[in-house]
Amino acid sequence: LVTDVNDNPPVFSQAVFETVLLLPTYVGVEVLKVKATDPDSEIPPELTYSLIEGNMDHFLIDSSTGVLTIKNNSLSKDHYMLIVRVSDGKFYSTAMVTIMVKEAMDSGLHFTQNFYSTSISENTTNITKIAVVNAVGNRLNEPLKYSILNPGNKFKIKSTSGVIQTTGIPFDREEQELYELVVEASRELDHLRVARVVVRVYIEDINDNSPVFVGLPYYAAVQVDAEPGTLIYRVTAIDKDKGDNGDVSYLLKEDYGHFEIDRGSGSVTLKEAFNSDLSNIEYLVVILAKDGGNPSLSASVELPITIVNKAMPVFDKPFYTASVNEDVEMHTPILSINATSPEGQGIIYIIVDGDPYNQFNIDFDTGVLSVISPLDYEINSLFKLMVRASDALTGARAEVTVDLIINDVNDNPPIFDQSTYNATLSEASLIGTPVLQVVAIDADSDNNKIVQYQIVQDTFNSTDYFHIDSTSGLILTARMLDHELIQQCSLKVRATDNGFPPLSSEVLVSISITDMNDNPPVFNQLIYESYVSELAPRGHFVTCVQASDADSSDFDRLEYSILSGNDRTSFIMDSKSGVITLSNHRKQRMEPMYSLNVSVSDGLFTSTAQVHIQILGANLYSPVFSQSVYVAEVRENAAPGTKVIHVKATDGDSGVYGQISYSIINDFAKDRFLIDSNGQILTTERLDRENPLESDIGVFLRALDGGGRTTFCTVRVIVVDENDNAPQFMTVEYRASVKADVGKGYLVTQVQAVDPDDGANSRITYSLYSEASVSVADLLEIDPDNGWMVTKAVDGGIPVKHSLIPVYIHVLPSETILPSFSQPQYSFTIAEDTVIGSTIDILHVLPNQGALYSTVNGELTENNKDGVFIIEQDTGLIKLDKRLDHETNPAFHFKVAATIQLDKVDIVLTVDVEVKVLDVNDNKPMFETASYDAIIMEGMPIGTKLMQVKAVDADSSANGQVTYTLAVESELEKITEAFTIDSNSGWISTLKDLDHEKDPAFTFAVVASDLGEALSLSSTTLVSVTVTDINDNAPVFEHEVYRGSVKESDPPGEVVAVLSTWDEDTSDVNRQVSYHITGKKQLACFFPKTSFTEELRMCPVSGECLAGFQLNYPCESDNSKLKREKGSVCVCVCLSVCLGYSLSDFQD
Template identity: 30%
Template sequence: MDPVTGAITTLLVEATDQGQEPGPRSATATVRIAVEDDNDNGSNALVHYSIVSGNTRGHFYIDAQTGALDVVTPLDYEVSKEFTLRIRAQDGGRPPLSNISGLVTVQVLDVNDNAPIFVSTPFQATVLENVPLGYSVIHVQAIDADSGDNSRLVYTLLETGAGFPFAINNSTGWIVVASELDREAVDSYSFEVEAQDQGNPPMASSASVTVTVLDVNDNSPEFTQREYSARLNEDAAVGSSVLTVSAVDRDANSVITYQISSGNTRNRFSITSQSGGGLISLALPLDYKLERQYLLTITASDGTRHDTAHVVVNVTDANTHRPVFQSSHYTVNVNEDRPVGTTVVVISATDEDTGENARITYLMEDSIPQFRIAADTGAVTTLMELDYEDQVSYTLAITARDNGIPQKSDTTYLEILVSDVNDNAPQFLRDSYQGSVYEDVPAFTSVLQVSATDRDSGLNGRIFYTFQGGDDGDGDFIIESTSGIVRTLRRLDRENVPLYLLRAFAVDKGVPARRTPVDVQVTVLDVNDNPPVFERDEFDIFVEENSPIGLVVARITATDPDEGTNAQIMATVHVRLRDANDNSRVLSAGSVGCRQGAGRVLGAGRVQAGCWVPCVTGSTVPSSALRTAVVLLALPSLAWLLALLSVNSDALLFHYLFAINNCLQVTPQPLHPQSPRRAPRSPRALPYPP
């Protein structure tokens, strides 16, 4: 209050609470402070203000000079909705005077800072499946600490699709049945409920609800099938099981009982509940002559509701005979090349009963993949190709079973022998054969042996060997038909045919026969059966006197058709001198020589006497392989000859006669004198130039 004008000061106070997200929030309060003038002047008129009481928790502060009242700590509407403050006004005089009669009331206004809270979570409830629509199932409730619209709640169901059987009262939170329930379809529902206040902005929370639907007996038992049938032999023992009927009840914990309602003539049958089904058993002996069929009506009941089914029991005549095979063991043969589906044999059995008791079904006791048996006819047929080479026989256990009650049977054994056919060609043990033989071996010498096998049996697997249709080396070889030994038929000559490429055959004796060829290579080995051959038997040589040592006076060549060491040629030179009067002089050693390996005759020094000079060294060669050539050496003048021999005589024409052999160790053979067959030619006209 202004002390001069008497005006009243009005304050607007804002209150802020300590709420959590999305807070904090605030409110405002109006504070009026009235101060009476003490009519003093100066310092006596200066008024100071202070809060005396009511400022619990220190929420407010007042300015001492101006009297302005402020909120200094957050306010909470839900804790304190109103504050009453006592204000002291004190002047500055001495002694100071004060007044504490001033009261300030601060009202805290609510803001929406509290979300709804459900009183219990999760909510659980049960409801019978047959309750009417609108039935109240459970009351879900939430509270909100705020006030006014901030605490007014609206309830909704979350994420419920079409056909959801529950609804909620938006204001009260009561959940009610909105559509018919069926426990057999859905026995439990779980969903969410949301509570939202009407503040601005609104706040919400949710809770889970589980509603369990309880069963009521609203379903009748139902048989799994309406009609049953059974066949029972008249000699069936009392207590024998006929069949089991079965019914189901969709209700929970239902107990089904069974009884025979009608058709149980002479009370032949009884029924008991076992494992949820009704087991029909024979209570009294049957008589095929009195009743051949029973039509039973069976009732299944859960105590309130029931269902019925019909059971037809056909009584059959007693199966007094079993099937009988004509033999306990059968043996048949089948060729291995028969196609798949071939009927091997038809096995049959007989039964002296009639009707179903005599109708026989055939089956194989063991699964043999190569064969099957027709159940009605007993025909055994092939399912796979047979192979004698893999398996030669099969033993099948075949059972003939009648269709009586109880079934009777007989078993026989069928042995199937697979007959071999010539379906395999002989096979050689090698892809090709190689051998060798010396050319000088006698006829019928063994060279090599070929060998083949045949997977077939008997004549189909019996093999003989032949060159027929192949190559026998133009008749130089034969092959033994049983052993496969290849032999020479005549003497061979390597120099004519060094290598034979033969083709032999292994042929079985099946019909038709199968044959397999093989290549045979025979190498003919050399023996020293050919002597060297000079290019001519006689040579004329003219040599000038005073020819230098080492002069080549002739080239003497020879060839040998053998090979290897047998074809290496070795030569010697044997020289003798004879005059016209048949006087013989032997040249001294070294007068005439042979250059090694060249086949050339040359002067080795002054002619003095006869000599032997080796040309090529090597192994000894049989004497039968020797060949000799005669060489005629003509001297141009007697003076030259006399100079060589130191003999005085008339001028004559002499011939050097000497032999060239192809072996070192050969005894020289004497050469007979020869007269000149023609006049001496000029020494410069040599027929064999060096």
């Protein structure tokens, strides 16, 4: 039986509650209802709801039902957000309530009355129809729905007829006299257009309350010589009913002769004088109070009246009552007793009875009663004292009773009936078996004596094994026990009372667990994780499983076997030692993971465990790209992040050796592209095809696997043209001269424009362009002497781009003889290192008539935009004015104009000039990156390609051809023994088997030289080579023999010996050593602390034993020598308790 405890908080049905509240609204109108549940019990616990935030005194929530109502209908905001909390007394949860406040829309509906009034008698339990409301304004046959917004639990309404009824729950007029119900009428599909009306329900009174006397108890005293009519006392009674039902009248139950009472006021007066000998006599007068109902209800009360003479003291009360806690401090006043002397004399007070142990004292002068000795509720809980008041002058006296009630305080802890408890229990006991019952008794009263029991939490976690009934003190088992784990259990039980503050006491309970043979052998691990290289030879050690049996008789009977998962018998298991090795039947290519189910048996019981063997793949394969060269296109001006191409390299290895990372080698490409882990190349900036360096970009990639093998490829990125350049004319303007008599179709001049775009985007169409209102042809006809027009060059791209240039046409008389240049065009050749100021050549106009020469420069650099060439105005000599660079501008094309004045008319002649710039060796080869980083795995075969370095020379022909060599340095011999470089391609390869343990890294320089004939230029880059570690070294024990000493009585877990090994490999994974005990089965009395620790510890078994260790790597090297050594080393550990054994015992 599982007993539920409160360990779960209540949960709201929704995290957020939402509703719409229409205005106007009224106090008490229900807004919504929140609901929460508590998963702790099938019986719903008592949940308490409360508003904790956002209320601003507008809303009220019923703490038990969760109904949210209007408290103040002056709502000024359009929405309210409230936080409501629900608590089960220990835990709580919160939810949000969102209330949207809206004005009700004009619905066209209205009730037939502005308000309704009705009434009903209180206390009726009949379901009664009290009113019918009716709304009008709806369309024909349109149904209306009626609802009460604040129904409570006493009213309901028929939703279609508007009939308001009671629910049968009785009304109490004295509790609430008027109910104002808010009734709403709404259309079925439109809840925002409503009509509302108030129905006032008055509760009619019935006579269901008797008069009740107030100011009790009553007591009066009257002088013996008082005259008739003297007021003795006035009593008062009230009645909660209304009208006649609440009118109270007074009368005496009997005729007492001497007394009478006023029927209306309740005043008791003296009716007949007393005889002088009646002093110190008490009358008990019974007074009745009756209401005016039909039938009438009444109540009675006793009025003690004492007849006193003038000398007797008179107490202000007929008796006194007080209560005091038993732990009250000494001399604490309890109450004040007051008596007066008719003659005004002093009063002396004394206690005459009821205080046998003198625990109280009364001040003889003031009458203040106080405690002077400790009280004990458990000894005496009530004192009845008799106090006497004496007239200080006459000695007349009177006595009064004082009842003192002693209140219990929690001053006694529970006391167990035994100082200790003992019990014996079999380990086969079922859960819930009674063990024993503890009993504690508390001498206090009421709640202070109620005792609760609990087991004190301790380091043994006793509460996990045993449970105690908190009320009865019965201890029961909470789980199955095991003698092999626990032989003796000591519980501390605490008994706590229910006082405040609570008091408690504790007792020790000792429970002995008796043994039975019930233990199967148990593996020291449920799951074993092991690793073995796929290159490991047959017979190679994999792992060793170990089991123990808590029953000492089964220690030597354990047998191990493989149950399943051993596909194709890849593994074999030693039945005695639990050692698993690779079998002779193992496949050459094994699966990546094997899960073996292994068992151990003691002949009766069997246990199983799982052995997960991960086959670690060797790094046999290098990554391979599907192509050595990829070609991709990307549009110029594409936004950064545009995908260019997805390249992928594959690797035949699995696991970490098959994981490939990509990187870009050359700096120029790095600045413009990135490659992610999936081989996807993206742009990092916008590209410009018109930039010669960006029109065709080579991206050199490296793929690196997890073992250090690499491969390379080139991605040629062709930038596709966009029409982002307008045509550019070769000059800033054109001028030409033409005779007036030339025929139609005569070639006047030729305009030329170039567009740096490609394809259709650079195809140029020319047209005449004029802003005049008449055509150019008309203009030329009108002005035969001179014509001016604008030429428009339009490219073929989308969108179309164009340029405009002015063309000046000089129209000459027909008889004019036009001069011309000596050649139709000029072409010159010049070396790029020509000195500034050198003369290129001279231009002539024939006949020479005093021409003025000038260059007509274009908008492009190659059109002499920067004035690289100038011409002397008078002589026509062309000179070099600025430095040339063949790599930037291998040729220039521009025009030269000659202006000749003939008959006061300027004749303009133009001619095309071409200047070719010859290359000289003025550029060094430039490497694609300032330095190169390469990674190679140790043990790779000779001739393995490491990396390709590349340098580019901007010169042409032989000046731009590059060869590569290793730089001459101090360690050149060491470098040249390890590496070589192809002088033409720049590929660096290995010349020997590299060893990480000897040389973990190399750094050397590579020189790139051009083949310039007169002068060879060169540059240098740095290559850093990291040789990664592989598991090619076996661990070695620092000592051949380790000696330890152990006592048979040593506890389990005692350190016997600490082993130490070292390994020449450097990486953590290759230096991780696992330890296993192999060989004789007696070794089970020892175990390594963990498979990766150097500590040898005791098992919980005594006896003589001998231990041998086998150290095994989790990863195996592919080194052939290491495979023959099996990657393991054995060592003997000699112990002082192991006699008669030597190292030869381990050679099997």
